[in-house]
Amino acid sequence: MSQNSPRLDLPFIQQSQAQKHVTHNEALRKLDVIVQLSVASTGAINPPPSPDQGEVHALGAAPTGDWAGQAGKLAAWLDNAWHFVSPVSGWRAWNESQSRLIVWDGSDWADAPIATQNLKGIGISATYDETNRLSVRSSASLLSHDGQGHQLKINKANAGETASLLFQSNWTGHAEMGLSGTTGFSIKVSPDGSNWTDALSFDPASAIASGAAVQNSSDDTTPGRLMRADFGYGPGNLLGTVSANGDAPTGAVIERGTTPDGDYVRFADGTQICTATLKPTSCTASDGSLFASGTDVWTFPIAFAAGSAPVVSGSGSSTSRFMGIDAPSDLQVVYKVFSVNSDPGLHAPALTAIGRWR
CATH class of the missing domain: 2.60.40.3940 (Immunoglobulin-like)
Structure with missing residues (x-):
């Protein structure tokens, strides 16, 4: 029969063994160290001068003093002496100095792996819900490249749905841009979050612009509106063939x-x-x-x-x-x-x- 357990290396009480309590207590002492493991530090090199009873350190590659020769082991201060335990791959510990969970990967202590696929939601300094499954509360958000360019993709199920960016003030929408119910890109504005105006829309086939921000006729001189090329004049159509429809010019200014x-x-x-x-x-x-x-x-x-x-x-x-x-x-x-x-x-x-x- 083996003298120790295969996973935690706990000593077994042997048949006809005298002073069985010694072996039993040694196993309990070891369990007390490694079960619900919590370490005061990782990569430790120098033993602390006044450790507390039960204090545990995860040693680094070249420890000194009373820890010399115990690289990579756990050092526990028990009954005025250091006791050493070799961790096994997969052991987890709470890093008290950094307030994070770590795991022994066979050669070093590393951050515990975290599942990132098919999460129900993520809240970063905020609370997510079933609609806003990613919620971020921050002064700014950064999306950067991984060596070259970067694309932010907003996809919708079909043409009649919405894929857009909504801009709010005190949770009231005032501007929205994207694909709103069509496959044409548009920019909408609102004074109150309820009444919306299509300020600028682009036809996906021709790229022609329309909307409240663009002239709607040749005699539309509303201040601030964008002039249409066929309603206004510039270097390209100032000189040419003049024409008219009734009293409204339809060609160049000068011929x-x-x-x-x-x-x-x-x-x-x-x-x-x-x-x-x-x-x-x-x-x-x-x-x-x-x-x-x-x-x-x-x-x-x-x-x-x-x-x-x-x-x-x-x-x-x-x-x-x-x-x-x-x-x-x-x-x-x-x-x-x-x-x-x-x-x-x-x-x-x-x-x-x-x-x-x-």
């Missing part, structure tokens, strides 16, 4: 063009200006009297609005010449160049017509 008949400018408000420098003409008279060079026609580089009568003015390009303008149509104007003095030079008259294109 410019050139044809063999001259240049033109159109504005979104309907104004149109045509200019041209025409072929040179000569005005001469043998007697020095008023002389007209003759009648000519200027076809506008682009037509004015049908039935309109643009205002036409011109210059003979010489101080001795002036122009006469007949009633213009929306397509052309008849003009004459006059000279008050004999002027054999060739001068190119200039004409300007101002009217409307719509």
Whole structure:
């Protein structure tokens, strides 16, 4: 029969043994040390000068003094002497100096393993409940990378559910962003936690933005709203082809063009200006009297609005010449160049017509 138990190494009382109480008490003493084990310190090297009865230390790799040669063992102060016990893999102890549970892994004392899978809930300085199974009360929370990037994933069961971040003040919601009942990303705001406004939403297919924060029509000039590209003007659409739907512009602000008949400018408000420098003409008279060079026609580089009568003015390009303008149509104007003095030079008259294109 073995002299000691296989797990705790407790001494057995042998058959016909004298002074059985000695063996029995030794086993009880050892049980008193290792059952409900609690150690004053771990990795201990130097014995304390005045230990308490029953005080236990988990020794380090190179203990000194009365502990010399007992590396890795448990040292218990019992009846004014140190008693040593070798821990077995799996023994647990309460670390009194650090207030934590430790376990002997066969070579050292380590933190006791903690189950982290399928926990019912976790409360960090807070209490979790069935809805908020992770509750954290803290001045801040940090989620960092593990070498490269980091993603925070919020998943929902189907498109009609919600996957969002809700921002509260004194437990009243005032802002929410995420996927709220659709697969389109949106930002909502509320003054009281009950009445909500979709401030900004993005269509998941086209990425087009909408919502109360965006213009809802071309004449929407609500202060603070974001301007839509098709309702506002910038470097990309300031110049181009002007157009309108009724009185509302639908194209560019300014349109410019050139044809063999001259240049033109159109504005979104309907104004149109045509200019041209025409072929040179000569005005001469043998007697020095008023002389007209003759009648000519200027076809506008682009037509004015049908039935309109643009205002036409011109210059003979010489101080001795002036122009006469007949009633213009929306397509052309008849003009004459006059000279008050004999002027054999060739001068190119200039004409300007101002009217409307719509």
